[in-house]
Amino acid sequence: MIMDFKKAAVISNFLSKDYTEGLFKLLLTYQDISASEAASRLNMHIRTVQDCLETMAAYDIIEKKEVYEKKRPYNRYSIIKKKIEIIIDLESALDETHNTQPASRIRESKRVQVKFSTSRNGEYFSSVSIWEGKGRMTKERKINLTTAQGKFLYFLPFPDAEPLAIDQIMRKADIDEINKNEVLDIVGELTILKVIEKVT
Secondary structure, three states: OEEOHHHHHHHHHHHOOOOHHHHHHHHHHOOOEEHHHHHHHHOOOHHHHHHHHHHHHHOOOEEEEEEEEOOEEEEEEEEOOOOOOOEEOHHHHHHHHOOOOOOOEEEEOOOOOEEEEEOOOOOOEEEEEEEEOOHHHOEEEEEEOOHHHHHHHHOOOOOOOOOEEHHHHHHHOOOOHHHHHHHHHHHHHHHHOOOEEEEO
C-alpha cells in the first residue's frame, strides 16, 4: 500500500507494539473475532485492542463486520491481507510538503529578530537565525543553508521592495533548476517561521 509519512507512521506505530503479533495470530487462527474476545485472550484492555483493530480495518488489512447479538450490535474482525507492505512514494511526499508554489511572489517580512549570516566569501548566506519567544524564554533557532539556498536568500527582496516570483529570484541568483526543490523547502519553512511573506 502506497501512503504518505503520516499514514505510514500511524500503522507502523501499531505494528511495532508488543501485542500486535499475538493479535495477528488470533486473526489468522479464528475465522473472525470480536475486540472483547481478543482482549480477553491476550489479557489486555479492550480499548487498546479495539483501537488497533479499527486502525487495521481502516487500512484494509482486516475486515470489520457488524453483527447483532440479542439486538445489540457489535463488530467482528477477520483478516483479509496476509502480507503487509508499506510503500512511501518519496517524490509525492516531497511534493506535498512544498506548500509554496514557484509562481508565488515573495519577499522578506518585516520580522525584527532574524539574522542572515554570510559565507566567508560574502557571496551568499550560510545560515539564518530566528529568535522565538519573549524575554527570558527567547530561544535561537539556527538553520544552516545549502549553497543554493544561501544564494537564493541573498537575492530575496527586502521587506519594502517589490516582491518577486521564486523563479525570478532563482534566475537572479543563477541557481540551477535541479536545486529548485531545496529552494522551495527553505522558502516553505521560512514562510511558516514568518521570515518570508507571500504577497498576492
